[in-house]
Amino acid sequence: MLMVKLIVSLYILYKCGCTPVLKSCSDCMLVRQCPDVVNIPPEKAKEKLLNSLCGRTRDNGKRAIKICCSDFAVPGTIKIFSRLPELPIIDDTDYDANNIDNHxxxxxxxxxxxxxxxxxxxxxxxxxxxxxxxxxxxxxxxxxxxxxxxxxxxxxxxxxxxxxxxxxxxxxxxxxxxxxxxxxxxxxxxxxxxxxxxxxxxxxxxxxxxxxxxxxxxxxxxxxxxxxxxxxxxxxxxxxxxxxxxxxxxxxxxxxxxxxxxxxxxxxxxxxxxxxxxxxxxxxxxxxxxxxxxxxxxxxxxxxxxxxxxxxxxxxxxxxxxxxxxxxxxxxxxxxxxxxxxxxxxxxxxxxxxxxxxxxxxxxxxxxxxxxxxxxxxx
The missing domain is CATH 2.40.10.10 (Trypsin-like serine proteases)
Incomplete structure (x- = not known):
């Protein structure tokens, strides 16, 4: 039921032209394709969806809006063999990787x-x-x-x-x-x-x-x-x-x-x-x-x-x-x-x-x- 309400909310935003500048991400997809959307608390749904919009498309002949799915990942969910969560990358001095042929x-x-x-x-x-x-x-x-x-x-x-x-x-x-x-x-x-x-x-x-x-x-x-x-x-x-x-x-x-x-x-x-x-x-x-x-x-x-x-x-x-x-x-x-x-x-x-x-x-x-x-x- 929550998923239906979220999709309807997105459609209304699309119709009224109230959407903000679309984000750029490589995990941009339809709401129904992103399983973690259902974890959004109802009181935070509107703000979260607005901030994650990344595109517009048609889904089964109807207009639809796409979101950056990883914005909805549940924090603190660590599974066996899972990779680490995202953090800022801090650069450092690189090794001279090409200076090894005669090592x-x-x-x-x-x-x-x-x-x-x-x-x-x-x-x-x-x-x-x-x-x-x-x-x-x-x-x-x-x-x-x-x-x-x-x-x-x-x-x-x-x-x-x-x-x-x-x-x-x-x-x-x-x-x-x-x-x-x-x-x-x-x-x-x-x-x-x-x-x-x-x-x-x-x-x-x-x-x-x-x-x-x-x-x-x-x-x-x-x-x-x-x-x-x-x-x-x-x-x-x-x-x-x-x-x-x-x-x-x-x-x-x-x-x-x-x-x-x-x-x-x-x-x-x-x-x-x-x-x-x-x-x-x-x-x-x-x-x-x-x-x-x-x-x-x-x-x-x-x-x-x-x-x-x-x-x-x-x-x-x-x-x-x-x-x-x-x-x-x-x-x-x-x-x-x-x-x-x-x-x-x-x-x-x-x-x-x-x-x-x-x-x-x-x-x-x-x-x-x-x-x-x-x-x-x-x-």
Missing amino acids: TNTKLLPDICGQKFDYRIIGGNEAGIFEFPWMALIYHKDNNGQALLDCGGSVISSRYILTAAHCVYDKTITRVRVGDFNIKKQRYCQGAYPYYECELKPQELQVEKPIVHEKYSKDHYLINDIALLRVNKSIDFSFRNVKPICLPVWKEIRNINLNGKASVVAGWGLMDDGKRSDILQKVTIPIKPETECANYFSRDSNRKHSLHKIFCAGEIGKDSCNGDSGGPLMIFDKIYDDNYRMIQFGIVSYGSQMCGYEAPGVYTSVPKYMKWILDTIEE
């Missing part, structure tokens, strides 16, 4: 990486068992002392997991698991004879040293959202379910124009019904132009955001809610040996709480932090 620590990264061992097409968004063998699950201790699975990461070498700083900062990491696929079952199988495949046993690791970017701050966590976990022993790469992903080490890879490129996010994140998946999922999403990213995250003209170390990706119905905070955004591209490999270009960082409603997810740009990664890792 001595490139030898610590594996020569063989990013190999996909599962090329079969799986129905829906379910990943293949051995499709993303670098996926990591990160557990931390909650207030009750229980191990809570709330972040992902990626295996980049035999001793390091790459993840987001907000997954590590001010948290007690209890363990890391690599090579898992179905987090509830010990043995899960896909396919039919003779292509029947079953997952292998995952590896459990302890964290020897968590390393958060030295300029990361929980007060301004929209930049430098990157961290490394050094594990207590070498990860065994002799099994098909555990392999490292490639990083954009070489200059020609770091300088690839990402605008419009198809990328893949994988994880055990939120599904369409709001529940977490037990089985590894994947979603293909386009990388947005920097201008579109700036348009969404800089609606306030008095607030200028620097986007040179982050980027946006996603579209309607497809978002990194399907992935995990700290997990990788990947592109299947030609690498230095002229073979195609999965290369990690982003780390799932944050974005609007309106997952999948056109508001893009935001990712830490791995190419911009390659020097930091190489400066940080050790033998």
Whole structure:
């Protein structure tokens, strides 16, 4: 009933020409397409709707007004695997990301990486068992002392997991698991004879040293959202379910124009019904132009955001809610040996709480932090 009243109110505003200057946002949609509209207190509905108007259109032959849906996101709603809410971006001094071609620590990264061992097409968004063998699950201790699975990461070498700083900062990491696929079952199988495949046993690791970017701050966590976990022993790469992903080490890879490129996010994140998946999922999403990213995250003209170390990706119905905070955004591209490999270009960082409603997810740009990664890792 409330939704009907809201739509009628919008129509009246449209008819009388009482609408203010329309806002600019990338999650502009019809009222009925924005589920959080129903959470508006009746006494605040008129003001809230007026301030969120972003366009006019026709819906089923009738005139209608569109709103910026993320304006109605419920504050404080934190879900497992959800990304962080929006905050102003504070710029800082950038690393010379291109000055690494002769870095001595490139030898610590594996020569063989990013190999996909599962090329079969799986129905829906379910990943293949051995499709993303670098996926990591990160557990931390909650207030009750229980191990809570709330972040992902990626295996980049035999001793390091790459993840987001907000997954590590001010948290007690209890363990890391690599090579898992179905987090509830010990043995899960896909396919039919003779292509029947079953997952292998995952590896459990302890964290020897968590390393958060030295300029990361929980007060301004929209930049430098990157961290490394050094594990207590070498990860065994002799099994098909555990392999490292490639990083954009070489200059020609770091300088690839990402605008419009198809990328893949994988994880055990939120599904369409709001529940977490037990089985590894994947979603293909386009990388947005920097201008579109700036348009969404800089609606306030008095607030200028620097986007040179982050980027946006996603579209309607497809978002990194399907992935995990700290997990990788990947592109299947030609690498230095002229073979195609999965290369990690982003780390799932944050974005609007309106997952999948056109508001893009935001990712830490791995190419911009390659020097930091190489400066940080050790033998």
